[in-house]
Amino acid sequence: MIALPAPNPATLARRDALVAGLRKILPAADGVIADPVRLKPYETDGLTAYRQMPLAVVLPETTEQVAAILAFCQAQNVRVIPRGAGTSLAGGALPLADAVVIGMMRMNRILQIDYADRYAVVQAGVTNLGITRAVEADGFFYAPDPSSQLACMIGGNIGMNSGGAHCLKYGVTANNVLGVKLVTITGDIIELGGTHLDAAGYDWLGIIIGSEGQLGIVTEITVRILRAAEGTRAMLAAFSSNAIAGACVDAIIGSGIIPVALEFMDRPAIHACEAFAHAGYPLDAEAMLIIEVEGSADEQTAMLERIKEICSAFAPTSLKISQNDAESAAIWKGRKGAFGAIGRISPDYLCMDGTIPTSTLPQVLARIEALSAEYGLKVANIFHAGDGNLHPLIMFDANQAGQMQKAEAFGADILRLCVEVGGCLTGEHGVGVEKRDLMKVQFTEIELDLQRAVKSAFDPDWLLNTAKVFPLDRLPARASLPHAA
């Protein structure tokens, strides 16, 4: 289990006074939650293996309220945990006992849509899919599409620099944001970027996006919206082994074709997802690719023909091109619901998120298989094959003593392997609390110290989302734990 810092006894002792202070900022009856029963559902997020009750939860509705809360918390030396929809698979929204959780879900309005300049201004609590839903009738969409896009909020996407299945062509969150309204721990409201590309001066957006709430809280976001292609079509290609499917991925990219999406699933993943989505996934295959192309009907056909030809060289066990939008939607429903669908075959799972050089896929999958046997835990693999982002889903039963610890160790081994072959710990889910202690596998202490110093530049007292991202053992003196009141 992961260690959490000892709570600050002074903060705990002043709980009632702090809650009263927060209630002055948020006078609405239910704007501040302090009742332990009500707090309970906030003790965890999408990673239920880790749980910790917070001191209180606040649900602000305006940027000014967020600023007042942060200024109050800094003045009172109270830690703060930002939370969006709570879908993090890395424990990004895990509370601390002496921390106030700032829930952004009430800030869920779309403020402006501009088609001529192709941007939308939204509050942090708008869901990722909510943006696309608001503009799709006019043919536009918001490009990053994490699997949790139905529920996850754009503020959380900013925190984790979320990706998705279509980033090979359209990029991740950082590539699709023009501006943000950032509230600093001092309660200052700073506008970064705007409605134009490439703000002059430092790339503040670049460092804020993906900073996991370490630097400030983003309340408003200006995102690029793009015109959707004339149409898209997905294709399923099934193979008799993981290695063959991996080789086929290499061949496709090597041919100069960049499909808009290129997804890989192994046998257990295919079975779990098919049970949920009924998309016609090939249940007899060892591995399957979802390949998507876009353009006019003719363009799609031409591109799929070329891809089919490449696949044919790898003796596919089946090739299936979706015949209509409903079939394509079903194919994606299965993929996007994959993590939840694992709930049908296992009560608990840990989802890893390492990225590897795509050429190492067969080698990595073979090693994962061996580890699976070693640990006695099943694993399903889902892989954004185009960009090397691998999602092994380790299945376990948390009600069985010791299995959780085993799953954690298995996961850590996989991530070490990802780094060893030239990849990284996390491609799109973030470090959160889950991979915090593995940061030393990827970075030297000097590198970590530099990152810590960047955090300190924004948050000198280390009050923002403490105990995430950075290993606890070398926190700066000012954040030494338990910290001084």
Next chain:
Amino acid sequence: MIAPDSEAGFAAAIAAATAAKTALNLTGYGSKAGFLRPVVAGETLSTRAFRGVSLYAPKELVLSARAGTPLAELEAVLAESGQQMIAEPPRYGFLGGDGVVQSLGGIIACNLSGPRRIAWGAMRDHVLGVRAITGRGEIVRSGGRVLKNVTGLDLAKLLTGSYGTLALLTEITVKVLPIPEATGTLVLHDLTPARAVAALSAALGSPFSVTGAAYLPERAAAAMGYDRPVALIRIEDVAASVAYRLQALRQQLGRYGASALLDQAGSLAIWQAVRDATPLAVGADTMIWRVSVAPSQGPGILERAQSLGLDGYLDWGGGLLLLAGPATQAAAAALSGAVAAVRGGWWLLRAPESLRASLDAVPPEPAALAAIRGRLQSAFDPAGVFTPGKLHAA
């Protein structure tokens, strides 16, 4: 000038400079020395002796090279595998023409992107990882060699576009893509700036994956041999798609009047010119601005610039203006004021020495952000030795 040929050499030089509190002008081949504000430095530290491609995996769309590698050398390596830099980094003509060598490190440090930025992102969007040296002389890495990576704070992005004021980039890994099979261009004639930007917005708001959208007003057009203003719309893809989409766009944009198509060679030539600011009329005492605004604000800024004696052209669908004209304090203040009023950004790329020192070369920051920047610079460069004054007055 110091020009080490190893990271250890850089680290030692920097550590020594920090110990002696000697400011260093970080540079490659010096092509962008005139950009932004003047640097007051006791020594120049160049990457020009640290060059070469260190990793190239075409099937993984990844290339790593040392910071001093000339851009041309890099692009030649990529072209052998049918690939290219995605963001189309410019070789600005006003830097001195073909003889000028630009380093990869310089392009990254200045985050310079060409016309394709509108569709495929800026240089900063393709930087997968960097190796860099801090003011303490410590070698640090950020990012890596994989396409998707959110491990830790993204220092690579922070360093991209920081003009050498935070750390010395020694090696950069970028994402690359195949060179498109075909390139074609739709040319719309004789539109006012506002109508041209409306047409470009319509094109960029179409489902046809436009990868270039520029407007050359009368003088810029004339420099390229057109007798009237032209709006340019580029498609890059397989040949059949390019032909189909240009036709579809032409129909869709019929209300903007007569149009023409450019073939492959014509397209490559005109977009290279747009990329390299070839249409800019540049003299010895000219000031040159690069301005980024929401596209619909482009025509208004152009008009304001013209009223101040500057002229130039629009790229990025109207959102990027490259402007040049006689350098005066008053014109500079008026132009930056106009850009600030529409919440845009600017880079004063070149100006006479006296003017550069007294102007904001990029927009000033609010006080709260300036304070954060101060702490951030100290974190990277505690003695303040890196390229001081380049972005902001010390």
Next chain:
Amino acid sequence: MQTNFTEVQLRDPAIQVADSILRSCVHCGFCTATCPSFITVGDEDDSPRGRIYLIKEMLESGSAASAPVAFHLDRCLSCLSCMTTCPSGVDYMHLIDHARTHVEQTFRRPWHDRGLRAVLAAILPYPARMRWALRAAGLARPFVGLIPQRGVLFARMRAMLALAASERVVAQGVGDVTAQTVHPAQGTRRGRVLLLAGCAQRVLDPGIHAATIRLLNRMGVEVVIPQAAGCCGALTHHMGKHAAFVAQAGATIRAMTDALDEETDAIIINVSGCGTVVKDYGFALRGEGPDLAGKAAKISALAMDVSAYLLKIGYQRTRPESGLTIAYHAACSLQHGQKITDAPKALLRQAGFRVVEPRDAHLCCGSAGTYNILQPEIASSLRARKLDTLTALSPDAIAAGNIGCLTQLAGAGIPTIHTVELLDWMAGGPCPAGLKS
């Protein structure tokens, strides 16, 4: 998700079921996005995932329900949108049903809450009492201005009076067609069905049963109405009043069972809220003795929404196309509870209407049984949201398969009509009252 029940607790079959439901939840949070109460309130505690967590804590502790738990469970509409969304297949319905019973049995509500619930449970399931109550409410209507503006109790009183004084246009002088037991088929008999007469709908809009019977008879189907089958028990079931539910459902099940013969095709239900519960009798009454449990399972298996039955036997219109645009409002009990999504739309298209659907069709209109009375604030917000999306379609009428929705959405200037009335009209029946005005 991990659970912490003791071995002793797990000996209780109901806890075993709850445990297995809880364990299938992986806490991914997808459900939050399509939950009407979460979208309205913006609090994890008012989301399905939050409630699952509250329920888990409550059941694991083995203690009485606390006020906050009751408060947040009460704010669940039981629309079951979460179940449509859930990739893990979490059986939220049975979990919240279980939890509601636990709350009802272990938590003492404030006097006014208890009183109101008792009054609703004592009136709504009984048509005669309900007729009387509506008349009384009509008399009270002029005094609505005297009700104070603040306070839960007063808000509920206002909500009740507003519903009682619904401006919805319904067929007049139809009489209670359900008083007659056998409605013979016209021409050759092609089938025989039982029709659940139910309770509130009979009073609020007797024309719906009339249309259902006319249409089925015309199509050659004999319709039998077992007179002793009244309320299905949905209302008390959703209040967690298990004993009352068993009594009401039991009476209905026995009456239905008695009326079954070998040629009975189906038990037809034209209130989808009831249909969801009747289809669940087999599960909900599994512990009530083998006799009732067996009968309940049989009734559940035979239960069919009227739209599904009509589609199965082949509906055809006889009148020329009306040229009308109908906005189809998917009742949650139909789309989420029974997973019937296409049948009503297909039938309306076959009837020659232009069928349109609102944005966010998965969201509840706020009716949800007695929810609009018990939770007037959230309900009215959901009603406004739903009406915004419906009026944006500029339809001639709104069609739905559930009397609760029809009442909830009335009064916005667009007639709300049961799907079966529109189908009956286009197959030779009278024009629905709402369209005539």
